[in-house]
Amino acid sequence: MESTLFSLVNDHTVEHHAVGAIGYRHSGGGFHGSLLHDFELLVLIICDNCDLSLQIEHCVKGNLQYQVLYVSQQDMIQWTLSGEHREIMHCFMKGEIIWETQGRVVDLRSQIMELEQTLKEQSLFREFSRFLRRYLEAKRYSEDRYFMDAYHSVLEALHHYARLELLEQGIQPGGCVWEQISHRGSVVFKLYEEITESSETLEQRIQLVLLACEFSVMSKMAHCCKFLLNILSSRHEPWSIQELCMHPDLVPVREELPMLLRKLVYRSLVRETSLGHQGGGPTSRHIRYWAN
Secondary structure, three states: OHHHHHHHHHOOOOOOOEEEEEEEEOOOOOOOHHHHOOOOEEEEEEEOOOOOOOEEEEEEEOOEEEEEEEEEHHHHHHHHHHOOOHHHHHHHHHOEEEEEOOOHHHHHHHHHHHHHHHHHHHHHHHHHHHHHHHHHHHHHHHHOOOHHHHHHHHHHHHHHHHHHHHHHOOOOOOOOHHHHHOOOOOHHHHHHHHHHHOOOOHHHHHHHHHHHHHHHHHHHHHHHOHHHHHHHOOOOOOEOHHHHHHOOOOHHHOOOHHHHHHHHHHOOOEEEEEEEEOOOOOOEEEEEEEEO
């Protein structure tokens, strides 16, 4: 296969500032997915040209029909960040490196893997933040005996919990989260069935699910807040809440951030200190945060 692929690539790399090429061959028969369009082989030509938009060619050589995609390195990075073109990204990461210059394809794969890990940590943190917010909201409503409002907040909390569970399994949550998770023996799906289908009273169902959520909050907090803990550890000086709220990577969870920090302090995952300045009146002290 290697010599055949190399001869194919030579036909397509001259005019596109190519730095490498990937070959992805489908192993099964029949329809090969929306990207391959029934072609047996996809060839990705990776180009060092930021002005290049995605280009597609359908080609034949001997008895082999194949599809060629020209993509820029910059687009690959952008698609990783945006979650677009997942089929192309899968082929790039899993395909065979046919040819590259100075390890450029290997380097790009490493860069994308690092980005994916950071994005996963960011997504876990975001979903955990929203799960925690809705859980605490439901707990407060339940204590005040507003059970219909508590029920609504519990469902919202479970939805974020389900997305969290999918992310932990390496699955990108889509629009049909409950369908995605229903066949996986999921803890959160059992809780969803418990609160929506159980014959117990609404109050009993809510209390049962809140108890399970409380255990999940405690057990998942350190792992799911790794993204925030890394930011807190990224400099020697402690952070003010204002600085953290303005951090570009924390803007999506700005509303949940004060609550999260206090929970992390309570769990001894984050430390706090107070800095004072002397003015005309009593000393004013500001709380700063850093990771243990």
